[in-house]
Amino acid sequence: xxxxxxxxxxxxxxxxxxxxxxxxxxxxxxxxxxxxxxxxxxxxxxxxxxxxxxxxxxxxxxxxxxxxxxxxxxxxxxxxxxxxxxxxxxxxxxxxxxxxxxxxxxxxxxxxxxxxxxxxxxxxxxxxxxxxxxxxxxxxxxxxxxxxxxxxxxxxxxxxxxxxxxxxxxxxxxxxxxxxxxxxxxxxxxxxxxxxxxxxxxxxxxxxxxxxxxxxxxxxxxxxxxxxxxxxxxxxxxxxxxxxxxxxxxxxxxxxxxxxxxxxxxxxxxxxxxxxxxxxxxxxxxxxxxxxxxxxxxxxxxxxxxxxxxxxxxxxxxxxxxxxxxxxxxxxxxxxxxxxxxxxxxxxxxxxxxxxxxxxxxxxxxxxxxxxxxxxxxxxxxxxxxxxxxxxxxxxxxxxxxxxxxxxxxxxxxxxxxxxxxxxxxxxxxxxxxxxxxxxxxxxxxxxxxxxxxxxxxxxxxxxxxxxxxxxxxxxxxxxxxxxxxxxxxxxxxxxxxx
Amino acid sequence: xxxxxxxxxxxxxxxxxxxxxxxxxxxxxxxxxxxxxxxxxxxxxxxxxxxxxxxxxxxxxxxxxxxxxxxxxxxxxxxxxxxxxxxxxxxxxxxxxxxxxxxxxxxxxxxxxxxxxxxxxxxxxxxxxxxxxxxxxxxxxxxxxxxxxxxxxxxxxxxxxxxxxxxxxxxxxxxxxxxxxxxxxxxxxxxxxxxxxxxxxxxxxxxxxxxxxxxxxxxxxxxxxxxxxxxxxxxxxxxxxxxxxxxxxxxxxxxxxxxxxxxxxxxxxxxxxxxxxxxxxxxxxxxxxxxxxxxxxxxxxxxxxxxxxxxxxxxxxxxxxxxxxxxxxxxxxxxxxxxxxxxxxxxxxxxxxxxxxxxxxxxxxxxxxxxxxxxxxxxxxxxxxxxxxxxxxxxxxxxxxxxxxxxxxxxxxxxxxxxxxxxxxxxxxxxxxxxxxxxxxxxxxxxxxxxxxxxxxxxxxxxxxxxxxxxxxxxxxxxxxxxxxxxxxxxxxxxxxxx
Numbered sequence: 002x003x004x005x006x007x008x009x010x011x012x013x014x015x016x017x018x019x020x021x022x023x024x025x026x027x028x029x030x031x032x033x034x035x036x037x038x039x040x041x042x043x044x045x046x047x048x049x050x051x052x053x054x055x056x057x058x059x060x061x062x063x064x065x066x067x068x069x070x071x072x073x074x075x076x077x078x079x080x081x082x083x084x085x086x087x088x089x090x091x092x093x094x095x096x097x098x099x100x101x102x103x104x105x106x107x108x109x110x111x112x113x114x115x116x117x118x119x120x121x122x123x124x125x126x127x128x129x130x131x132x133x134x135x136x137x138x139x140x141x142x143x144x145x146x147x148x149x150x151x152x153x154x155x156x157x158x159x160x161x162x163x164x165x166x167x168x169x170x171x172x173x174x175x176x177x178x179x180x181x182x183x184x185x186x187x188x189x190x191x192x193x194x195x196x197x198x199x200x201x202x203x204x205x206x207x208x209x210x211x212x213x214x215x216x217x218x219x220x221x222x223x224x225x226x227x228x229x230x231x232x233x234x235x236x237x238x239x240x241x242x243x244x245x246x247x248x249x250x251x252x253x254x255x256x257x258x259x260x261x262x263x264x265x266x267x268x269x270x271x272x273x274x275x276x277x278x279x280x281x282x283x284x285x286x287x288x289x290x291x292x293x294x295x296x297x298x299x300x301x302x303x304x305x306x307x308x309x310x311x312x313x314x315x316x317x318x319x320x321x322x323x324x325x326x327x328x329x330x331x332x333x334x335x336x337x338x339x340x341x342x343x344x345x346x347x348x349x350x351x352x353x354x355x356x357x358x359x360x361x362x363x364x365x366x367x368x369x370x371x372x373x374x375x376x377x378x379x380x381x382x383x384x385x386x387x388x389x390x391x392x393x394x395x396x397x398x399x400x401x402x403x404x405x406x407x408x409x410x411x412x413x414x415x416x417x418x419x420x421x422x423x424x425x426x427x428x429x430x431x432x433x434x435x436x437x438x439x440x441x442x443x444x445x446x447x448x449x450x451x452x453x454x455x456x457x458x459x460x461x462x463x464x465x466x467x468x469x470x471x472x473x474x475x476x477x478x479x480x481x482x483x484x485x486x487x488x489x490x491x492x493x494x495x496x497x498x499x500x
Numbered sequence: 501x502x503x504x505x506x507x508x509x510x511x512x513x514x515x516x517x518x519x520x521x522x523x524x525x526x527x528x529x530x531x532x533x534x535x536x537x538x539x540x541x542x543x544x545x546x547x548x549x550x551x552x553x554x555x556x557x558x559x560x561x562x563x564x565x566x567x568x569x570x571x572x573x574x575x576x577x578x579x580x581x582x583x584x585x586x587x588x589x590x591x592x593x594x595x596x597x598x599x600x601x602x603x604x605x606x607x608x609x610x611x612x613x614x615x616x617x618x619x620x621x622x623x624x625x626x627x628x629x630x631x632x633x634x635x636x637x638x639x640x641x642x643x644x645x646x647x648x649x650x651x652x653x654x655x656x657x658x659x660x661x662x663x664x665x666x667x668x669x670x671x672x673x674x675x676x677x678x679x680x681x682x683x684x685x686x687x688x689x690x691x692x693x694x695x696x697x698x699x700x701x702x703x704x705x706x707x708x709x710x711x712x713x714x715x716x717x718x719x720x721x722x723x724x725x726x727x728x729x730x731x732x733x734x735x736x737x738x739x740x741x742x743x744x745x746x747x748x749x750x751x752x753x754x755x756x757x758x759x760x761x762x763x764x765x766x767x768x769x770x771x772x773x774x775x776x777x778x779x780x781x782x783x784x785x786x787x788x789x790x791x792x793x794x795x796x797x798x799x800x801x802x803x804x805x806x807x808x809x810x811x812x813x814x815x816x817x818x819x820x821x822x823x824x825x826x827x828x829x830x831x832x833x834x835x836x837x838x839x840x841x842x843x844x845x846x847x848x849x850x851x852x853x854x855x856x857x858x859x860x861x862x863x864x865x866x867x868x869x870x871x872x873x874x875x876x877x878x879x880x881x882x883x884x885x886x887x888x889x890x891x892x893x894x895x896x897x898x899x900x901x902x903x904x905x906x907x908x909x910x911x912x913x914x915x916x917x918x919x920x921x922x923x924x925x926x927x928x929x930x931x932x933x934x935x936x937x938x939x940x941x942x943x944x945x946x947x948x949x950x951x952x953x954x955x956x957x958x959x960x961x962x963x964x965x966x967x968x969x970x971x972x973x974x975x976x977x978x979x980x981x982x983x984x985x986x987x988x989x990x991x992x993x994x995x996x997x998x999x
Contacts, residue, residue: 054644055637057595057628062641065586065656072587087564088571092678093661096556112620117630119615120665129556131616138554142561145553157564162592162661166619179591 031362033300037244041172041295048303048363050294051173059171059178066363067290069311071182074290075160077213077308078184081206086156086186091138093162094129100137103263109230110134113166131164136231136256136282139187140264147278149269150191154199158186163286174291175248175500182287189266189278196255196279200236203253203283204473207238210285211250214293215306215416216240217424218250219445221470221495224457229282233257239469239497240292241427245443247469247497250292253283296420301389303364306416307409313343314405315360319353319372331371334381334398341402361386367408369401387412430478430493437484437496438464445469446496451483459485460496469495530861532799536743540671540794547802547862549793550672558670558677565862568810570681573789574659576712576807577683580705585655585685590637592661593628598636602762605635608729612665630663635730635755635781638686639763646777648768649690653698657685662785673790674747674999684783688765695754695778699735702752702782703972706737709784710749713792714805714915715739716923717749718944720969720994723956728781732756738968738996739791740926744942746968746996749791752782795919802863803885805915806908812842813904814859818852818871830870833880833897840901860885865911866904870897886911929977929992936983936995937963944968945995950982958984959995968994 031047032039045051050067063071079088094117101107115131118124132138139157146152163183167176186203190196204220211218218238228235229252238251261267261277270276297304307313316338318324318331328348335346345365347356353370360368370382370393381401384393385408396404427444431437437446441464450456450468457468471494472478480493530546531538544550549566562570578587593616600606614630617623631637638656645651662682666675685702689695703719710717717737727734728751737750760766760776769775796803806812815837817823817830827847834845844864846855852869859867869881869892880900883892884907895903926943930936936945940963949955949970956967970993971977979992 052641052644054641055591056598056640057591057593057626060591060593062591063589065588068587068589071589088567089564090562090567090570090680092554092556092559092561092680094556094559094678099555114620115616115628116618117614118617121611121613121667127556129614141555142551142553145551168620179593181589181591 031300031302034243034298037242037295040298044294044298044302044362045173048294050290053173057178059167059176061173061177063181066311070305070309071287071290073309073311074214074293075182075184078210078285078289079160081210082158082184082186086158088159089157090159090161091135091142093132095132095135095138097128097130099141100130102137103231103260105259106136106231113168115164115166132161133163133165134183134282134284135159135161135163135185135187136260140260140266140280143187143189143278144264144266147189147266147268150271153189153191153268153278154195155189156186156199157188158184160184172500174287174294177287180286183284184286185282185284187280187282189261189280191268191270191276191279193257193279196257196281199281200253200255200283203281204236204238207251207253207283207285211238211240211289211292212417213306213308214289215413215420216250216289216292216296217417217421219424219428219469219495220473222473223252223470224454224468224494226454226457227468227470229254231256231259233259236473237470239445239495239499240296241424241445241497242292242295242500243423245427245441245498246500247445248288248292248295248500250288251283251285254281256280256282296423297416298364299389301358302362304386304416305364305366306413307366308413310364310366311343312345312360312363312365313409314338314345314367314369315356315365316344316346316369316371317353317356317360318346318348319370319375321373324373327371327373327376330376330398334369334371334401338402338405342405357390361389366412367405371398383408385412387415430480432484434460434463434484438466441466441496441498444497447472447478447493448484448496449480449482449490450492450494451486451488451490452492453483453486456483456485457494460494464496466496466498469497469499471495530799530801533742533797536741536794539797543793543797543801543861544672547793549789552672556677558666558675560672560676562680565810569792569804569808570786570789572808572810573713573792574681574683577709577784577788578659580709581657581683581685585657587658588656589658589660590634590641592631594631594634594637596627596629598640599629601636602730602759604758605730609633612667614663614665631660632662632664633682633781633783634658634660634662634684635686635759639759639765639779642686642688642777643763643765646688646765646767649770652688652690652767652777653694654688655685655698656687657683659683671999673786673793676786679785681786682783683785684781686779686781688760688777688779690767690769690775690778692756692778695756695780698780699752699754699782702780703735703737706750706752706782706784710737710739710788710791711916712805712807713788714912714919715749715788715791715795716916716920718923718927718968718994719972721972722751722969723953723967723993725953725956726966726969728753730755730758732758735972736969738944738994738998739795740923740944740996741791741794741999742922744926744940744997746944746998747787747791747794748998749787750782750784753780755779755781795922796915797863798888800857800888801861803915804863804865805912806865807912809863809865810842811844811859811862811864812908813837813844813866813868814855814864815843815845815868815870816852816855816859817845817847818869818874820872823872826870826872826875829875829897833868833870833900837901837904841904856889860888866907868900882907884911886914929979931983933959933962933983937965940965940995940997943996946971946977946992947983947995948979948981948989949991949993950985950987950989951991952982952985955982955984956993959993963995965995965997968996968998970994 049064052062117129223235232254236253258277368384380395440446548563551561616628722734731753735752757776867883879894939945
């Protein structure tokens, strides 16, 4: 579970940076989650994920609390990748001549690339692109690194900032000009089949990652007109957001030999022949945190899975006059628990109700309440965040570690089940264009599709939605014909309105 | 010690990426460390720290092995900072109008800032600087975050990439155009005295950090003409490199109220009056890794302190015909040790000598050798890297964990002592300009200085060196007069030739 045992008093909302902001927050009410867009913007601010007031559009500042969440989330992804990937780091700046080598890739990115043109007071000889993604930075090096079949496969990844000059409406964690946390993996293989296996491997890693975040995803093969520029095909992971729109939270690309041909990446095979490598790449950005916040949150604020919560347990002493004993026990208990959990003892002057409100807003999975009467009985009240203050119960103060662990398991189970049930009720098999058009306003429609691009475009236009792609996975849908042309088919596509 | 127990077979030099490169390396001889510049360039490449072949001057690629070292090193720094600092992340891009606010700061950086001028095909309305350092990105937010004395102190840090358009000779880890790993901390306080205490606090943190890397540093107050642009004063940490030059490996700046006035960062004090905050900032870059490599390395390659070594222990089975038992025991032992150490079992086809050579090059602190005769006796040979294959000894195979830990402690002690003795013999008190001029060719000279800037410049000119600054610390030097003007003084300065 990766729980680091130390007192996270730095995340105490009473601590310096945030104190005044907090005062404001208490006055304000969080909008209900049913008003999702307002709720999202407010929670990003009040739960101290990001500050949106940086003086450039689309660039945001991570608050310490948000950045701690970000670190815990990406630790999981790194842990999963480290089993058979190696972490590296490539430069941010890509020279124009490399960036411009792959024709489709350029077309896909040229409208949104930032260019560095000056160093000091001089114009640069060669313009430098801020990486929107790193294929063109990494593959010239692959050319140098790969010579023989014995060098393959290569599987590397990096966690970096990338840049897109977004002209659309920007939004924290979802659409940014500086993606601060892009985990991109790049692999090279001997054969097409090896690359296909790697695509499957990457999908499994990403599914495991989202499972650890208690987030169910749908996986589909993007239609040819929506694949990654330069790829043979793209598989994407989407989540269903509370407003019925979909959010792409991961992509896996089979690049075939396209980039290998452009960058001349060859290897000598077992027969001494020169062959192009087959490549894949796949990425996840901080959108995973947007999904985490949006899917699990409620009217009271964040609800975080224990594994990633910056604060896992808050201890709130309920003090009356002469409550020295309570305070003393709360302190000792916090010290004890800090060996196993990320814990805060909220010993501020505020009333318990105000403390409850704040820590609920921050999504702390477990709250412990200790008053004089609990102390007399040798008990403590445990209140899991996921039940919004309900299902509080008293437990033996000496066995609280075990009870917390039980609750953590419980919370993870409940969060995933709730999210899965939302996703399932948001998915609907539709047999008509009209039905699909109506459904995509609130969820993801599934319709029969013959596989022709033309019919795909008709669907998109008539339903005012996007074809997300053909499902990949175990689910079977009863499809008999294309929803547009009526041709017999067993194939289908997910339709949605993506962010 | 932060040892992560898992088999680091990804760092096995036989693994994919590096195999071919490795073949080359075996043919080449590492230059002796006495030819420091050549040795440094070679070790960066052959020990797989960085690949210098990226197609833009001054930008380098971290190999997985190098990046693992980087992660272990910066983990220590983060651990030390996390006690009373909060990690955040601010945008890379700084709008021109903010960047240009502080006059001295601009003067210090305008010749080396990269400018983003275009997004997609459009010229940007506002030019964006790639941060060379983040004062001008962070302090506009401090203005928003700080209102009252209760918000103070603020202590934040971030680990980011920063950019300098270097026109001088670039060199991996030392002088780069993209500094990939810059840890910069920024603090705000109520008073000048609080800021001074923070400067002292930061120096202590940095000294602890370098102590963990087994690196002794000298600490001095930079002369006024060499302080950070916008600071009241700068304290710097320098190390003495093997070629007698000095490398600045950390700086701590007291900014006073200079930036507070520029960015209008005020707080309400206890009497209800508005006051400017007092600020400090301090940073360490990947130069710490350049120091680590250069100071501890030897003719055989890297020598790494166990705490930061990507591979801490290598097990080399010595195989003859029918050595199934040896291989089997080596495997089980590696599995067992991997719970406590970062370990590699080198079961490649190469001869033991070749394996020894490679793992010595990579600086693995402890090598274990297991042959049939050792097995019979229930023993294993332990060979600490720091003794270059000497001082090998047999130990009970069942107690090898304890022996490794003992060696680790030993290694740390020896590395520090060796480095300290080098530093001490490189420091010399000189009573004449001529003596100092001669000495700075091979080390750091100490001379009396009256404190006048004019005399400082005379020293620099006549000795062809830099005044590093006035020593801060416990050491006392017997000084009676200024080496230039002869005025009576107890003050002195370090002189050196900095990278």
